[in-house]
Amino acid sequence: MSIKVLVANRGEIACRVLRACTEAGHPTVAVCAANDQGSLFTELADETVVLNGDSIATTYLDTQQILQAARSTGASAVHPGFGFLSERADFARAVSEAGLIWIGPSPEAIERMGDKMTARQTMRNAGVPVIPGEEVEEEDEASALVALREASNRVGYPLLLKASSGGGGKGMRAVHRPEDFDQAAAGARREAVAAFGDGRIYIERLLSGSKHIEIQVLADQHGRTVHLGERECSVQRRHQKVFEEAPGPTMTPELREAMGQAAVAAAKAVNYVGAGTVEFLLAPTGEFFFLEMNTRIQVEHPVTELVTGVDIVREQLRIAQGEPMSCGDLFLRGHAIEVRLYAEDAANGFLPSIGPLLVFRPPEGPGIRLDTGVREGDAVTPDYDPMLAKLIVWAPSRDEALEKMRRALDDFVVLGTTTNLRFLRELCDAEEVVAGTTTTTTIDDRWPNGWKPHVEESTLIASLLAASTAETAGMHRAHATGSAPTGDIAPNPFTTLSRRFP
Amino acid sequence: MSIKVLVANRGEIACRVLRACTEAGHPTVAVCAANDQGSLFTELADETVVLNGDSIATTYLDTQQILQAARSTGASAVHPGFGFLSERADFARAVSEAGLIWIGPSPEAIERMGDKMTARQTMRNAGVPVIPGEEVEEEDEASALVALREASNRVGYPLLLKASSGGGGKGMRAVHRPEDFDQAAAGARREAVAAFGDGRIYIERLLSGSKHIEIQVLADQHGRTVHLGERECSVQRRHQKVFEEAPGPTMTPELREAMGQAAVAAAKAVNYVGAGTVEFLLAPTGEFFFLEMNTRIQVEHPVTELVTGVDIVREQLRIAQGEPMSCGDLFLRGHAIEVRLYAEDAANGFLPSIGPLLVFRPPEGPGIRLDTGVREGDAVTPDYDPMLAKLIVWAPSRDEALEKMRRALDDFVVLGTTTNLRFLRELCDAEEVVAGTTTTTTIDDRWPNGWKPHVEESTLIASLLAASTAETAGMHRAHATGSAPTGDIAPNPFTTLSRRFP
């Protein structure tokens, strides 16, 4: 049976979902803001509806406009991707009430997991271990800050402030000393209000030396709930993951079974349907603690797909249509690694950067997958998240996967915008990454004063020779009218600024 | 241990091997003819040696020059790829005698399998069933033709003439009526002499309605010989495969085991070491017959890699270094399909075409692999084989793999040179392909008078609108100095000719 799917998202995840729908024979509808007209994902859809508005709030977050787009195009289902409206229970409810298929879990499940404070309580009740900490329900800013301050003393330092509606590192702050608490709490609240419209903050003990391990779950409407094994996503900067892998390099079959069962229990506790991820911290002691459940497809889902052979997006479509999952028993094969390519200056505190993608040539060869929403000629603007692509490799063993990732990163050419490519490449040589002993603080521990690239003298000379040769040979004249974008894009100023943005 | 690998090949297989070597940490050397300077594979190598000569015989087939290149660069191993020198026992011997590692089986194994008539006799002795037929050893042209004519009467019609040194459909002719025999035999001999320097021809009964099933084998120097399951490659035009898949759609575990064991027996009969492929015809009766063994990596190896999780080229490198194979027991997962993208006019008898690759945009998305030796801006010339790329997809099931292949082919953009993309796309809808009942004559049976594309009126109008709009908007002016190649390439004349080349 064919459904007409509206994808309420943009960028690489919209591309991922749209292609899966096309392959499954489902007609597709994209929605986009005016500044996304002509973006890759709009070209992959059968139809595109342009949303009125000049901000994210008035376009991709505008429930009414998106429902109207579904009505006007005759769409019968909505896929929210991740971010944006994907974890807004009210949107899920509105979609269902409009008679459309919501490709995701029930609004109730989203609510109970999406509010991180409620989720902690639900998990405690279900017997799933949670990180020691405290929730603060005060809504008023002044009294919330007081209550947080008091709670901080009971939880103890170092601690982590987190937004109850949070995600993606927004509204999150690590605090190591009581004297830094007030400024951090105010900043976290402000960022949370700006990003989510909800300033409630809770406190968790900061478990240093821990690994971030998450379990992918799938549940269909026929009562079957399974887990697809773990992903390790410990390596983070600014609380955002940059290096993810499956299986976890230190995982044992026994621990996988225990964490998998805990994840299945977590999903069942909220009658979960669809694809979801249960995140845990794995302490050096071997204990694991529930962090949160993401009630949607996850950025790093490809590594699980590559080692399990399950197409998670196709399963989402099947489940939403009421069909049973097609995947069989869990069987892991080989090793997959994903790195996130960001438009950012890794040598300058990972500050986001902008600019044209004059050249964008992903690496080629077997075992390499690229999930992206951009192509050569596009431009990186300040309007959206600076993630350009996810580069994923698979190989029969972890060592071979790392070898493949190194080669792939060496071959990835992006010119015109500063990216973290070289940082990711050197990360693949870091002792902890090679040994598989990464924790959530690996980047900070390894580069306490920030990362700088290591460049051989001969490579530096050769690069200057290349620039001089290109200038003398007039190579820019061909480029000027060729693959370069037409619009008037100012040069990226970040790399011309000799100061730090910490 | 690191070895320095010279790749004695070009195009996509050179790229495949060079990348595998780089990932494994082995330095690389490419050799190329002057007209291949700057080709993709030369840019992937650490060093490139340009071979003197203006023909394939004086460059890629010049054993002495290639050995000299190995000496001058200090290479310690030679990978021959497929085609060219890969099945020349004298080259394998010369490489070993020069103190270099030959990444392939022994010269003796190549000789016994490479001469198809000797191989048939060896297999008969090893108890492996061969196709009814006759070998003719006469070297003199006139007496060979007489002997072949006599043998043809004993074998019976329809029959197949094959070059004893043959491969890739060269020197092969199907003959359905005695009155066509003489012309066909003379043509096969002439083509065989031109292509292989050996005009010996043998005759096989033409088993119509059969499937072409081949078994991938791997054998290391520690006495382990395994098979990696089958590939079905029945769909052929001009005796060249265009559509390959694994596993075979009608294969049973019992038949796989029987054919796998026969393939292992065939390899052991010649003390085989390395990667090789044993080709069989599978008759509608369920009987299978040895066709030939290819003593090298095979064009269609990717489908086996995708369903078994084995990196065959990496295993070749390990085996040649004397290490045990790293792969475990055979475990198949999902389904893989490969199609071969040729620069050819499928609507005009599959006549090869040439031209610039003004635009070359492979499809993107999970589960898609492209093995190619070209990129946008290159040109297709008459100098080499017209295969541009292999497009390979993997999905959890055969139906999903076909769906993915259809989407991938629809999204593959090649402008400037006529290709068989649309033919491959419509092939994916052919009843026999969908049902998995393809045989070696499927293309001829389905399109007895040649294939023509089916184009909807609306698509035709839209294409004319696009051309008119592009002309009016001056879109070629940007292109002229951009991605288009600089050299003076004449327009491809094939599509302007209103006649058939059968």
Place this chain on the structure above:
Amino acid sequence: MQHTFAGPDGEIEVELSKQGDEFSHQGHIARVHGERIHLTLPDGRTALAHVAKHGDVWWVHLNGHTFRWERLEPGSVSTANDGGLVAPMPGKVLEVFVKVGDTVVAGDALMVLEAMKMEHRIVAVHDGLVTAVHFGANEQVVQGAALLEIEESN
């Protein structure tokens, strides 16, 4: 704006209308977007076209099809169907089956050419009289060389 193209089935005229930045033809609408063209079909579906020009030929990719439209300047004549039997690529003549004065019927083999490592048989597409044979066996031919001439009989 009027454009004339030669395709596999002869000449086609296109009458292009422009309104703002939209071009249209027979209910189909086009908009240029960078190096691609966004099309809207009469039924509301959209399609993406990639285009590139080489010489006088516009190559168009659309809905999984690739088109090759040779643009004819107003007043010029299409070269697509002039019937000249020219060598499609450089190669070597292996055999010639006809001589001047022979009558041939459609489907008759005329010549065998070796090119791109394979043999190609050249076949008459219509009945006619051979009026010239420009090459013999073993002669090299360059791309575009006229091989033989056949006067069509009706």
Place this chain on the structure above:
Amino acid sequence: MQHTFAGPDGEIEVELSKQGDEFSHQGHIARVHGERIHLTLPDGRTALAHVAKHGDVWWVHLNGHTFRWERLEPGSVSTANDGGLVAPMPGKVLEVFVKVGDTVVAGDALMVLEAMKMEHRIVAVHDGLVTAVHFGANEQVVQGAALLEIEESN
């Protein structure tokens, strides 16, 4: 031919030699091949460079590294180290921690800017005196706008 580039560590001069179609500098050799440059290093290894120019900046990819070399016209002055505190991208000023006349030491927070959905703290890179503050809290800034001025103390 002489070229001057500004990079992260200041200005660098390159003295380029040309022989036939080969360019060289300090024992390294370059050849243009289409839109790529083939390099030969002194130890005989080869490397492939991709290049693209944007404004005055040459972007170069080589051996897994990406370089950004701003070309300086002979006689011009690099803009790379003029110390002007300009907004790196469009955004909103959230907080200003200093006022005109304040003395600051390297590492002091000066301002918090919201851009690309995240907060960025702008920090003094040297000791000095604040001589101008051009924006207050909640003001929108366009890319390239001068935010504040600091006179360096020695």
